[in-house]
Each structure stands twice: as C-alpha cells, then as structure tokens.
Amino acid sequence: MGSFFQFKCRFCQYKVDQIPVGTGKDQTLALRLFNCSSCGSIGSTWTGQDKSPRCAFCYDKEITLLQEKAGVIDCPKCQEPASLVLMPGNWE
Ligand SMILES: [Zn+2]
Ligand SMILES: [Zn+2]
Numbered sequence: 001m002g003s004f005f006q007f008k009c010r011f012c013q014y015k016v017d018q019i020p021v022g023t024g025k026d027q028t029l030a031l032r033l034f035n036c037s038s039c040g041s042i043g044s045t046w047t048g049q050d051k052s053p054r055c056a057f058c059y060d061k062e063i064t065l066l067q068e069k070a071g072v073i074d075c076p077k078c079q080e081p082a083s084l085v086l087m088p089g090n091w092e
Pocket of ligand 2: 058
C-alpha cells in the first residue's frame with residue numbers, strides 16, 4: 001500500500017496528478033518516484049527483486065529515483081523548482 005503525490009511546475013505548467021508510491025502486496029516490490037531526463041517526465045515505477053527501474057514512459061534505464069517526500073524538486077522539463085505535494089488518500 002502507499003500514497004499519492006502530485007507534481008506541479010508553475011513555470012512550464014507541467015503537472016502530474018496522483019502519482020502512486022509505496023510498497024506492493026509483495027513487500028519486496030516498491031513503487032518509487034523517478035525523474036527521467038531522457039523524456040522529461042516525473043512518474044513512478046516498480047523497483048525491487050530483479051526489476052531494474054525504468055522510465056514508465058520511454059523505458060529508459062537512466063532515471064533518477066527521488067525521495068518520496070513533499071518538497072521542492074527540479075522540473076524535468078524546464079529545470080525550474082517545482083513542487084511535490086502529498087495527496088490525501090491511499091491505495092491498497
Ligand atoms: Zn517546468
Ligand atoms: Zn523517460
């Protein structure tokens with residue numbers, strides 16, 4: 001189970017709602033937040049066991065895993081500071 005984040009950049013208006021992060025029913029798998037510089041995306045991807053993390057959009061392996069906490073992170077599209085917000089609600 002886990003929670004959702006919202007990413008929002010007020011400079012270029014790039015916004016991603018409801019990004020799920022957390023641990024799966026199988027505790028060895030986790031949904032982690034990532035920043036992909038290849039396609040300029042923020043999202044989440046499964047990690048753990050033999051799964052090497054990949055971009056959920058362009059499947060690039062050169063992604064940066066991010067801390068799952070609210071705060072300011074660089075926007076992958078315009079490199080300006082953008083906000084990561086913890087959303088209400090959980091997923092099972
Ligand atoms: Zn931006
Ligand atoms: Zn990508």
